[in-house]
Amino acid sequence: xxxxxxxxxxxxxxxxxxxxxxxxxxxxxxxxxxxxxxxxxxxxxxxxxxxxxxxxxxxxxxxxxxxxxxxxxxxxxxxxxxxxxxxxxxxxxxxxxxxxxxxxxxxxxxxxxxxxxxxxxxxxxxxxxxxxxxxxxxxxxxxxxxxxxxxxxxxxxxxxxxxxxxxxxxxxxxxxxxxxxxxxxxxxxxxxxxxxxxxxxxxxxxxxxxxxxxxxxxxxxxxxxxxxxxxxxxxxxxxxxxxxxxxxxxxxxxxxxxxxxxxxxxxxxxxxxxxxxxx
Amino acid sequence: xxxxxxxxxxxxxxxxxxxxxxxxxxxxxxxxxxxxxxxxxxxxxxxxxxxxxxxxxxxxxxxxxxxxxxxxxxxxxxxxxxxxxxxxxxxxxxxxxxxxxxxxxxxxxxxxxxxxxxxxxxxxxxxxxxxxxxxxxxxxxxxxxxxxxxxxxxxxxxxxxxxxxxxxxxxxxxxxxxxxxxxxxxxxxxxxxxxxxxxxxxxxxxxxxxxxxxxxxxxxxxxxxxxxxxxxxxxxxxxxxxxxxxxxxxxxxxxxxxxxxxxxxxxxxxxxxxxxxxxxxxxx
Numbered sequence: 343x344x345x346x347x348x349x350x351x352x353x354x355x356x357x358x359x360x361x362x363x364x365x366x367x368x369x370x371x372x373x374x375x376x377x378x379x380x381x382x383x384x385x386x387x388x389x390x391x392x393x394x395x396x397x398x399x400x401x402x403x404x405x406x407x408x409x410x411x412x413x414x415x416x417x418x419x420x421x422x423x424x425x426x427x428x429x430x431x432x433x434x435x436x437x438x439x440x441x442x443x444x445x446x447x448x449x450x451x452x453x454x455x456x457x458x459x460x461x462x463x464x465x466x467x468x469x470x471x472x473x474x475x476x477x478x479x480x481x482x483x484x485x486x487x488x489x490x491x492x493x494x495x496x497x498x499x500x501x502x503x504x505x506x507x508x509x510x511x512x513x514x515x516x517x518x519x520x521x522x523x524x525x526x527x528x529x530x531x532x533x534x535x536x537x538x539x540x541x542x543x544x545x546x547x548x549x550x551x552x553x554x555x556x557x558x559x560x561x562x563x564x565x566x567x568x569x570x571x572x573x574x575x576x577x578x579x580x581x582x583x584x585x586x587x588x589x590x591x592x593x594x595x596x597x598x599x600x601x602x603x604x605x606x607x608x609x610x611x612x613x614x615x616x617x618x619x620x621x
Numbered sequence: 622x623x624x625x626x627x628x629x630x631x632x633x634x635x636x637x638x639x640x641x642x643x644x645x646x647x648x649x650x651x652x653x654x655x656x657x658x659x660x661x662x663x664x665x666x667x668x669x670x671x672x673x674x675x676x677x678x679x680x681x682x683x684x685x686x687x688x689x690x691x692x693x694x695x696x697x698x699x700x701x702x703x704x705x706x707x708x709x710x711x712x713x714x715x716x717x718x719x720x721x722x723x724x725x726x727x728x729x730x731x732x733x734x735x736x737x738x739x740x741x742x743x744x745x746x747x748x749x750x751x752x753x754x755x756x757x758x759x760x761x762x763x764x765x766x767x768x769x770x771x772x773x774x775x776x777x778x779x780x781x782x783x784x785x786x787x788x789x790x791x792x793x794x795x796x797x798x799x800x801x802x803x804x805x806x807x808x809x810x811x812x813x814x815x816x817x818x819x820x821x822x823x824x825x826x827x828x829x830x831x832x833x834x835x836x837x838x839x840x841x842x843x844x845x846x847x848x849x850x851x852x853x854x855x856x857x858x859x860x861x862x863x864x865x866x867x868x869x870x871x872x873x874x875x876x877x878x879x880x881x882x883x884x885x886x887x888x889x890x891x892x893x894x895x896x897x898x899x900x901x902x903x904x905x
Contacts, residue, residue: 353812357707361718364704367780368721371736374746378739389753390746432631439627451628458639462841462889464862465882468875469645470638492638495631524623553729555844560870571729575848578735585739592732599727607720610727611788 379589386585401586402594405577409587411594413566414573419598421483421569422551425490426544429498432491433543434536437502438528442514452503458496463556474561481564490551498543505539506532545606546613549599570595646886649879669880679881682859686840686888689775689860693839696779698831701786706820708787709794719791723784730781734848737777738764741849764850770858774849778842786831793827794820829900836892840885861885 378386379401381394405411440452470489479485514531522530533540555571562568568576574595578588603610650669652662673679704722708715725733740746741763748760763773797819805815821828843862846852852859852867859867861881869878 350812354712357710357712360703361707361712365718365721368725371740372724374740375736378746387744387746387749390749432634435627436631439624443624445624455631455635458635460886460889460893461639461643462862462882462885464841464843464865465646465886466639466642467866467882468649468869468879469642471870472645472649473637473642488634489638492634495635495639499631524627528627549727553731553844555729555731555847556866559866571731571844574729574735575731578848588735589739592735595732596728599729600724603724603727604720611723614726614785615789615792 375589375592378585379593381586383583383585386589398586401590404584404587405590405594409573409577409581409584409591410565411570411573411577411591414568414570415594415598417567417573418552418570421487421490422548424487425494425551426548428487428491429494429547430540430544433495433498433502434533434540435528436495436499437506437536438532440499440503441506442511452499455499456496458493459500463493467556467560470557471560480561481567483562483567486557486562487551489557490547490554494543494547494550498547501543502536502539505536509535541606541609542613545602545610548602549610549614552599646879646882649875650883652876654875655873665876669876670884672877673880673884676877678856678859678864679861681856682861682864685771685858686860688771689778689842690836690839690892692775693779693782694832694835697782697786697835698790698828700779701783701831702790702821702824702828704783705787705790705794706816709791719787722787725781726784726788728781730844731848733781734777734845737773737780738849741773764858765854767854767857770850770854774846774858777849778839778845781845782835782838786835789831790824790827793824797823829896833893833896833900836896837889840888840892861888 374390377391377393380397380399381401382398385392385394436455440448474480474482474485477485509532513535514527517527517531552569553571554569555575558569558572562572565576574591577591581588649662651664651666653665653669654662704718708719738745743762743765745763747763751757751759761769763769801819801823802815805819810818841862842860843866846858846860846863847866850858852863856864861884865878865881865885868874868881
C-alpha cells in the first residue's frame with residue numbers, strides 16, 4: 343500500500359512539473375506583452391520581464407487615439423456583430439426548413455451546404471477579388487459581411503439543423519393547429535427553442551469574423567473601415583518601433599475575445615469544439 | 622413556397638460567395654489575367670500549374686508546408702492529449718491551467734503572431750533574456766536567420782493550437798467510464814499502462830479527428846506567417862497560402878495564384894482522404 347502511495351505521489355510531482363513547464367511556455371509571451379504595454383521602449387528590452395518603474399498607461403491612450411485603435415475596434419464590433427445577426431437569421435431559417443419539411447432535394451441541399459466547409463479561403467481568393475471588382479464592391483462593408491456570412495453558413499446550418507432535428511415538435515404542431523403560419527411558428531416557437539444552438543454558432547461566428555484578416559486585406563483599404571486585426575498590422579507597419587503603444591494595441595485586440603471567453607467559458611469551448619465538425 | 626422563402630437568403634449568399642467563386646477558381650487557374658476587371662482572359666490550359674512546379678519559390682513553400690504539417694501533427698495531438706489527461710485529474714488549479722492553454726485559440730492569429738514576433742525579433746525579449754542570464758552566445762535573430770525562421774513559425778503554430786485539441790480531447794475523456802480505470806487499478810495497472818491500454822484506444826476516433834483537422838489546419842496557416850515574417854527573409858518562410866497571396870495580389874500573377882489556390886484545396890482533400898484511409902486501415 344505504501345509503495346503505491348509513494349508511486350502516486352511521484353506521479354503527481356511529474357504531472358505538476360509538466361503543467362508548470364507548459365504554464366511558463368504559455369504565459370511567457372502573454373505576460374511579456376501585458377507588461378510591455380505599460381513600459382517605456384527602453385524598459386521593454388533591457389529587462390523584458392521586470393516591472394515598469396512608472397506604469398506607462400499613456401501607451402493605451404496613444405494606441406486608442408493616435409493609432410486609431412478605437413476606430414478599428416468599433417469597425418470590428420459592427421462587422422462581426424452584423425455577421426452574427428445575419429447568420430443567426432439565415433442559418434435558423436434554412437435549418438428550420440431542412441429539419442422540418444420533407445421535400446425533394448432536402449438531403450441534397452444539406453449536403454450541398456456542407457460542401458463549403460471543405461473549401462479553403464485561399465482557393466477562392468482570386469475569384470472573390472474578381473467578383474468584388476466586377477460588382478464594384480471595394481471598401482464595401484456589406485460585401486465583407488456577406489463574405490463572412492457565406493464562409494460561416496455551412497457550419498452554422500449544420501449545427502442548427504442537427505439541433506432542430508432533436509427538438510420536440512409537439513409545440514409547433516399545436517401552434518399550426520391553432521392556425522399559426524409557418525413564419526409565426528418559426529419566429530415564436532422555433533427561434534426561442536433554438537437559443538442554445540444559436541448562442542453556440544454566434545460565439546463561433548463572432549470570433550471568426552473578429553479574427554479574420556484575409557478578406558479585409560483583399561478589398562478594404564479605406565482606413566476608416568478597417569477591422570481591428572488589420573488595423574493592428576497597419577499600426578505595426580507604420581510605427582513598428584513604438585513598442586509600448588504597439589503592445590497596448592495587441593492587448594486591445596485580444597481583449598474582447600478574452601472577455602468573451604472568460605464570461606462564457608463552456609460555451610466558447612463547446613462552440614469551438616463543435617467547429618471541429620466543421621473541417 | 623415557404624420552403625423557397627426560408628432557404629433563399631442563405632442559398633443566394635452561399636452561391637454568390639462560395640460556389641460561384643469555387644467554380645471560377647478552377648477556371649481562373651487555367652487562364653492568364655492581369656487582374657483588371659474587364660480585361661481579356663486568355664486560356665492557357667495547365668500552364669499555370671506547370672509554371673508553379675517549375676517555380677523554386679513554390680517548391681520551397683510546399684517544403685515548408687510539409688514541415689508545418691508534419692511537426693504540427695507530431696506535437697499538437699500528443700501534447701494536447703497529455704495536457705488533457707493531466708487536467709482531467711481535476712487537480713488543484715485545473716480550471717486555470719485549462720483556461721491558460723486554451724486562450725490563444727480565441728485570439729486573432731495576427732495578434733498571436735505579433736506577440737511572438739516581439740519575443741523572437743533580433744532585439745526581442747527572448748534574446749534580451751538570454752543575454753541577461755549569461756547565454757549571449759545563444760542569441761539568434763530567430764525570424765531572420767534562414768536556419769531558424771521557419772522552425773520558429775512552426776513552433777508558434779504548435780503553441781497556438783494545443784489548447785484547441787486539448788479541449789476536444791477533454792470532451793472525449795469525459796466519455797470514458799471511471800469503472801474501466803478502477804477495474805484496471807484493481808488488476809494492478811500503472812498510470813502509464815492505463816494511459817496506453819485504456820485512454821488512447823478509447824479515444825482513437827477523437828485522436829484521428831484531431832490529426833485530420835490538424836493536417837487541414839496546418840495547410841491553411843496564413844495569418845501567423847503574414848504577421849511574423851510576411852514570407853521573408855527572401856521568401857524562405859512562405860507557405861503556399863502566403864505565396865499565393867503575394868503572387869496574386871502583390872505581383873498580379875492571378876493565374877499562378879489561382880493554380881496555387883487549387884493546389885491548396887487538393888492538399889486539404891488529400892490530407893482528409895489520406896488520413897481517413899490510414900485510420901480505417903488501422904482499425905482492421
